[in-house]
Amino acid sequence: MNNTFDFSQFSKQSKKGILIIYFKLLYKLLKAFWVLLFLFFQKFSKFNQTTLFYIYLGLGFLLLFFLIRAFLIYQNFQFKVDKNHFILKQGILKKTNTSISFDRIQNINFKQNIIQQLINVYEVNIETAGSNKTEISIKALSFQKAKALKSQLSFHNSTIIKEEIVAEKPFLKINLLELLKVSFTENHLQSLLIFMALLVGLFQQLEQLFSGIGKDHLLNEYIEKSSSSFHQSIFVFIVLIILLIFIAILSSFVRIFLFHFNLTVFIKDQNFEIYQGLLTKKSIILKKDKIQSITVSTNPIKKILGISFITFKQAVSGKVNKKRKDKLIRIVGCKKAQVNRIKELLFNFSEVDQLERKQVHVYLKRRMYFLSFLLLLITNVVFYLTFLDKLVFLTNILLVPLFILIVNLIFNKRFYKISDDVLLVGSGSFDTHLTYLPFFKVQNIKMMQTFFQERNKVVDLVFQTASGEIKLPCIEKSEAIKIYNYTLFKVESSTNLWM
Amino acid sequence: MFENEFVSNLPNITEITFKPINKNYLKVILLNSLLLFGAILMGIFIANHYNFLDAISPYVYLVYIAFIIVLIITILLLYFGFKKRKYAVREKDISYKSGLFFQKITTVPFSRVQHIEVDESPLSRFFKLASLSVFTAGDSSDDLDIKGITKKEAIEIKEFISQKINE
Numbered sequence: 001m002n003n004t005f006d007f008s009q010f011s012k013q014s015k016k017g018i019l020i021i022y023f024k025l026l027y028k029l030l031k032a033f034w035v036l037l038f039l040f041f042q043k044f045s046k047f048n049q050t051t052l053f054y055i056y057l058g059l060g061f062l063l064l065f066f067l068i069r070a071f072l073i074y075q076n077f078q079f080k081v082d083k084n085h086f087i088l089k090q091g092i093l094k095k096t097n098t099s100i101s102f103d104r105i106q107n108i109n110f111k112q113n114i115i116q117q118l119i120n121v122y123e124v125n126i127e128t129a130g131s132n133k134t135e136i137s138i139k140a141l142s143f144q145k146a147k148a149l150k151s152q153l154s155f156h157n158s159t160i161i162k163e164e165i166v167a168e169k170p171f172l173k174i175n176l177l178e179l180l181k182v183s184f185t186e187n188h189l190q191s192l193l194i195f196m197a198l199l200v201g202l203f204q205q206l207e208q209l210f211s212g213i214g215k216d217h218l219l220n221e222y223i224e225k226s227s228s229s230f231h232q233s234i235f236v237f238i239v240l241i242i243l244l245i246f247i248a249i250l251s252s253f254v255r256i257f258l259f260h261f262n263l264t265v266f267i268k269d270q271n272f273e274i275y276q277g278l279l280t281k282k283s284i285i286l287k288k289d290k291i292q293s294i295t296v297s298t299n300p301i302k303k304i305l306g307i308s309f310i311t312f313k314q315a316v317s318g319k320v321n322k323k324r325k326d327k328l329i330r331i332v333g334c335k336k337a338q339v340n341r342i343k344e345l346l347f348n349f350s351e352v353d354q355l356e357r358k359q360v361h362v363y364l365k366r367r368m369y370f371l372s373f374l375l376l377l378i379t380n381v382v383f384y385l386t387f388l389d390k391l392v393f394l395t396n397i398l399l400v401p402l403f404i405l406i407v408n409l410i411f412n413k414r415f416y417k418i419s420d421d422v423l424l425v426g427s428g429s430f431d432t433h434l435t436y437l438p439f440f441k442v443q444n445i446k447m448m449q450t451f452f453q454e455r456n457k458v459v460d461l462v463f464q465t466a467s468g469e470i471k472l473p474c475i476e477k478s479e480a481i482k483i484y485n486y487t488l489f490k491v492e493s494s495t496n497l498w499m
Numbered sequence: 500m501f502e503n504e505f506v507s508n509l510p511n512i513t514e515i516t517f518k519p520i521n522k523n524y525l526k527v528i529l530l531n532s533l534l535l536f537g538a539i540l541m542g543i544f545i546a547n548h549y550n551f552l553d554a555i556s557p558y559v560y561l562v563y564i565a566f567i568i569v570l571i572i573t574i575l576l577l578y579f580g581f582k583k584r585k586y587a588v589r590e591k592d593i594s595y596k597s598g599l600f601f602q603k604i605t606t607v608p609f610s611r612v613q614h615i616e617v618d619e620s621p622l623s624r625f626f627k628l629a630s631l632s633v634f635t636a637g638d639s640s641d642d643l644d645i646k647g648i649t650k651k652e653a654i655e656i657k658e659f660i661s662q663k664i665n666e
Binding site: 315442443444445446447448449450451454464466481484485488491492494498 | 511512591592600601602603604605606607608609610611643
């Protein structure tokens, strides 16, 4: 036990914490009102001296107000360790007292965003099990104090991994060149979609603001004007596509570098310790028992380079949807030997690989063909109605083979394997995903059958785990019933820890 | 009831007898939909009466015919769908199945149950009925939801499961 710090009395964060809280408050303010600020700069020259003076005065007052607020938050944020409980009191006007017993604490993770890195403090996040209560986050502690707190909290708690400093050789370390490889072989379409989602979010914020000040027609006019000019030339269209491809690849690079910079993985007592991040450095401890399922993914280019990535799905506590993204942990750039090692560590995953592939029923293919046909029909009608030109039907020469290719790819990658303990589900189109699920982790199981499926004697199976569902579509009913019964048997006779 | 100590004795979901839910619940479902349809009918009638539907007023009888057809189809679907709603409690799990054109069967093992809720809606209470919801970990919002069993039985099942969990 580390006794360099006395936690039996209430103590505060590092004084630098005021700065962190202050920046956080300002960041929140900026995020909410950035459009206003933008408008302000645009009209900067139009303001006269007195107005400017008042604006600066207001701004200064606001900054001061938040500084005082940050100081008060800091002053009132106090924690101590008392009789196997971690006790935290916080709040300026509305006081909150939180007390967590040691055995409710699941994990203690350290994190450093860019400001925390600059002033050399650590954010300590205490994850609790099973409750919907917000997880506790101490924004600024010196490394020594953070370490001491962790060792105090984990002293009586066997579930937390003790010892912080890892001296041994890392299991996996991704250097810059490898990271470059990884980002080059990413699914750029997905990156583009994420980027688009960000843009849409930004746009919505803009729209909200404009409608808030009653000028939404301005924005609409602008969009209408610019979108009508799009139709006019194919040149713009091609430029746009090239631009999109460029943005897609660039956003893949940025995404991968920000998240996975300096990715290092250690294995300790069958738990994973993952360190990664450029702007926000994260240290994550992934416990074997909490992992519900893993997915090994690769794509043709990655296959040539011999790399794949592994996605770990952890149990989600309560119904905290917002936090769900954090529970998804990816290790990129795994070599084949490393993938096998991870599989060996977790359950009997390597065993199931040896077994024979079982293809799902051909009905899935028929259903997909039918749906693609419907989709094609709709796109054709929509295209025709927008352009009123029979030439648009030529796009089908491109679209039909594309649809057939995708349907066949998806169908061929849909298979499953069943060993005594593990279900392996293959999926993907251009990518290949192999999901490994130990039967005893299943929370509930569903069997679904539509009217059309009934005539073909096929059903969909859905395995619900504590971290989401895994679907096995269109398998023969007799087979599905066997799997259904077997899964129930496995869950009901298991004594293993599943969360 | 089943034993599941050995693989040879796999609990078989196709061999258990499912119990239909309480017949009175059909009345609740029908009453609920009649209330809804009544409200819509009232809406159409008022709209027509105060000449909101000027443009189509000569054809307003078509609206009524469509309304009646939808009502009949809905009631038929509800009636036959109702007959498909069944549940079964076994030694170690609870199952529920439903669906006319989209059949669905869910089984939750007791060992994964986090908590159980028994709710009564105002109409159900009149018939002494309740719904039983079973929750497991993760964010699968409603794992299993058996609507329309007697309150007595709902509480019995709840007690039974709680006792099994604590064993």
